[in-house]
Ligand code: SF4
């Protein structure tokens with residue numbers, strides 16, 4: 507396995523008390539696979555990714571338990587220097603906001619080229635050539651001229667392609683993309699997502715794709731892990747989820763996707779808001795918002811029940827939910 511997160515716990519000290527941002531998360535992704543991690547903001551999906559990358563701000567964030575195995579090695583036992591080396595070479599991250607991730611006062615070609623200078627000992631001339639190749643690869647028209655341009659001279663979609671180019675420059679084994687298309691308009695979103703999926707296959711990378719939008723992952727993900735209030739509530743192969751969700755929260759997310767065949771029908775949105783992580787409701791954290799909630803849900807924390815060999819659901823009534831979806 508390329509990446510295995512095991513029972514990860516991350517806490518944040520806030521003015522309101524301790525927030526359990528990540529509360530026992532486990533997931534895995536293999537080379538050539540895409541895992542989509544889905545959830546509303548505050549569900550812990552980005553914090554988990556930051557823990558994997560080793561860029562979690564400390565303090566106030568603190569990893570309080572678990573393991574993060576990358577190619578079999580526990581990253582949490584490594585020194586910062588080794589982690590930094592891994593980050594440059596073997597794992598990379600793509601952020602939502604390319605404009606703040608790129609240096610505004612350096613031509614993009616120099617920023618891409620720098621990666622080859624620092625990590626591969628390339629000369630300036632080689633680095634420039636590699637930068638042009640990369641920009642070509644992510645389909646920036648006129649790459650040979652545009653390497654001299656600054657980030658603000660590119661459109662949002664082009665900047666996001668440049669971010670992808672930077673992430674893939676050193677051909678990392680693992681890429682984590684945190685809402686890579688959220689800031690883009692819908693048509694550009696699809697193009698950028700297609701490009702990312704194409705490159706992921708070509709390079710046989712493991713990809714962790716973090717998103718709040720179940721609509722963007724159908725064609726690109728192998729598996730989906732749905733997070734709520736710092737936990738994984740459903741984990742399954744993508745086709746299983748689309749066929750019939752085994753958790754009411756997943757069903758809510760599915761029903762919120764605009765569908766052409768149901769045009770004109772009002773979109774279902776999950777009522778209420780995710781909980782404050784310093785005061786997570788007892789029992790099933792989703793119970794105040796769950797249309798299926800019963801008494802037991804208010805007192806008993808649901809474990810991740812085994813729905814099938816490849817699938818888990820943290821709902822006491824997953825069977826009912828599944829039957830409902832199949833009807
Ligand atoms: Fe809803 Fe109960 Fe299942 Fe939680 S355990 S998702 S409250 S039915």
Ligand code: MG
Pocket residue numbers: 547548551552684
């Ligand atoms: Mg986030």
